[in-house]
Amino acid sequence: MLAQLSATDIAFAMNAVMQGVFCAIWLLGAWVIGDVRRAALHWAAFAGLSTLSFLALIVALHQQVPLPAEYLRAVGNLFGVAAMLALHRGIRLFVDAPLPTGAHALAFAVVLVVSWLGLAPENAPLRVSVNAAVLTGITIAIAADLYRYGRDVVRRRHSWLLVVPLAAAAVGFSLRGVRALSHAQSVTEEMITHSTVNIVSAIGYMMIALTFHATLLGLVVGRILVELRYRSRHDGLTGLLNRRAMEETLHAQLQRSRRTGEPFAVLMLDLDHFKAINDRHGHAAGDHALKHTGAALKAELREVDAIARFGGEEFLVLMPGATAESALPVAERLRTALATDAPQVEGATLLLSMSIGIAQWREPEEASHLLMRADAALYQAKMRGGDCVVVEAAETATTARLTATG
Numbered sequence: 001m002l003a004q005l006s007a008t009d010i011a012f013a014m015n016a017v018m019q020g021v022f023c024a025i026w027l028l029g030a031w032v033i034g035d036v037r038r039a040a041l042h043w044a045a046f047a048g049l050s051t052l053s054f055l056a057l058i059v060a061l062h063q064q065v066p067l068p069a070e071y072l073r074a075v076g077n078l079f080g081v082a083a084m085l086a087l088h089r090g091i092r093l094f095v096d097a098p099l100p101t102g103a104h105a106l107a108f109a110v111v112l113v114v115s116w117l118g119l120a121p122e123n124a125p126l127r128v129s130v131n132a133a134v135l136t137g138i139t140i141a142i143a144a145d146l147y148r149y150g151r152d153v154v155r156r157r158h159s160w161l162l163v164v165p166l167a168a169a170a171v172g173f174s175l176r177g178v179r180a181l182s183h184a185q186s187v188t189e190e191m192i193t194h195s196t197v198n199i200v201s202a203i204g205y206m207m208i209a210l211t212f213h214a215t216l217l218g219l220v221v222g223r224i225l226v227e228l229r230y231r232s233r234h235d236g237l238t239g240l241l242n243r244r245a246m247e248e249t250l251h252a253q254l255q256r257s258r259r260t261g262e263p264f265a266v267l268m269l270d271l272d273h274f275k276a277i278n279d280r281h282g283h284a285a286g287d288h289a290l291k292h293t294g295a296a297l298k299a300e301l302r303e304v305d306a307i308a309r310f311g312g313e314e315f316l317v318l319m320p321g322a323t324a325e326s327a328l329p330v331a332e333r334l335r336t337a338l339a340t341d342a343p344q345v346e347g348a349t350l351l352l353s354m355s356i357g358i359a360q361w362r363e364p365e366e367a368s369h370l371l372m373r374a375d376a377a378l379y380q381a382k383m384r385g386g387d388c389v390v391v392e393a394a395e396t397a398t399t400a401r402l403t404a405t406g
Contacts, residue, residue, distance in 0.1 A: 009058055011202035016054035018206060022213050023047035029220065035227065036220055042090030043216055049083035050209070052076075054202075070124070074115035077131050081111045084138045087212070091142050094219065095149040100141075107134050125180040132177030139170040146215070165211035172204055235309040237287055238294030246308035246316055250367045253320055257361060265327040267317040268357040268374040269297070269334070272386035274313040277350060285345040289352055292343040300337050301330070316371075324360040324391050331356045331389045339387065355381035359392040 026044035030037045056076035063069035085104045092099050114130040117123050143166035150159025233245035241249065253264055271293060278286040290313065297307050297315060310316040317334075319327050335354055342349045357377025361370050377392040384390070 008198040009061065011199045012054045012058045015202055015206050016051045019047040019050040019209065023051060036094060039090045039094040042086045042093060046083045046087040046090065049079045049086060053079035053083060077115055077127065078111060081108060081131060081134055084135055088138055088142050091145050095145055097145060107138065110134060128180035129177040132173045132180065136170050136173040139166050139173060142166055162215060165208050165215065169208045238291050238309050240294045241306060241308035243308060243310050246306060246310065249306045250318055253318060254367050262321055263323050263360060264318065264320045265322040265324055265358060265360045266370060266374045267327060267331050268378040269315040269354050270378055271313040272353045272355055281345060281348055285350060288343060288345050289350050293338060293352065296338050296341060297334055300334050324358050327358050328389065328391060331358055335389060353387035355386045356389040357381055358389065
């Protein structure tokens with residue numbers, strides 16, 4: 001039986017098997033990796049539909065009656081276009097872009113109509129050329145989406161490499177369409193028989209499809225690594241930096257300030273009476289209070305400022321270029337913003353306030369000593385009744401205290 005298979009059959013079968021394997025891989029990926037489940041399911045559909053497309057073309061090559069063979073080739077074309085549409089929709093889901101459902105429906109409708117008209121042998125070149133044009137358009141759209149994603153999200157200098165296999169596919173589809181119009185008779189004969197063009201096209205498609213899947217796998221792995229890095233550096237509740245990431249940021253700032261002489265200040269912040277919130281309203285309310293506090297602090301600080309949940313209900317702010325004096329009004333603004341924007345939890349109003357201690361870095365002290373001074377200033381704020389700001393006394397005699405209202 002294998003001896004009866006032509007080189008074209010084998011080339012098409014290899015594509016079908018390859019895409020079937022990737023269909024299984026993406027289905028497994030959709031089950032394992034929840035973050036990209038919808039995109040992975042679409043990529044599984046791309047691989048599965050591609051498998052059906054090649055199987056239809058293989059069967060068509062062995063049909064003795066012309067009309068059933070043309071039906072099978074038309075079905076194979078429809079599967080091929082549907083596969084590329086599924087690939088594009090998966091890419092769109094992955095990059096969080098709107099789905100172009102209207103454009104996709106129009107493209108499939110055009111191919112459906114042309115496939116029906118192309119059942120007549122004399123219209124077969126028209127079917128091939130229109131299918132090629134549609135596939136070229138889809139491929140270019142995918143390339144544009146991947147390039148924008150690489151440029152704006154991944155931010156790699158060589159983002160254009162993501163579109164190389166797609167550009168190759170677009171060129172291949174375009175040449176196929178042009179050849180169908182300029183050499184209609186030869187293209188028709190190539191479609192119904194074993195030919196070198198079919199073999200070369202199948203091998204070329206296999207190489208490009210493998211590159212497609214490698215690119216998709218690379219994107220998924222890259223996103224997983226970025227997510228793991230983010231989670232390792234950020235607090236899971238507030239989204240702020242965690243203690244380890246803040247310590248690394250503080251160390252980097254200290255090294256920079258030793259080189260350049262740039263001043264910087266740290267603010268140690270602590271929510272007042274946080275235990276009472278948990279005891280009175282429950283831990284869910286306490287979590288809400290922490291998330292609200294993190295959002296309020298981020299809204300009031302500069303982009304260059306770093307903010308972390310340093311532990312429990314304690315936060316730390318690093319202000320590059322700031323002195324204790326310039327950090328004082330910022331701290332007051334933070335304290336006031338939190339006190340005047342009380343969050344609601346299940347009908348209850350959470351009256352939040354915080355104590356803040358400020359310390360400015362002094363050459364040549366280490367970060368640990370700086371944090372000890374900021375913590376000492378925070379302790380003084382707590383001793384004054386909370387809801388106030390205290391600047392570490394060794395740096396300046398300036399202190400600020402505002403008794404909580406209400």
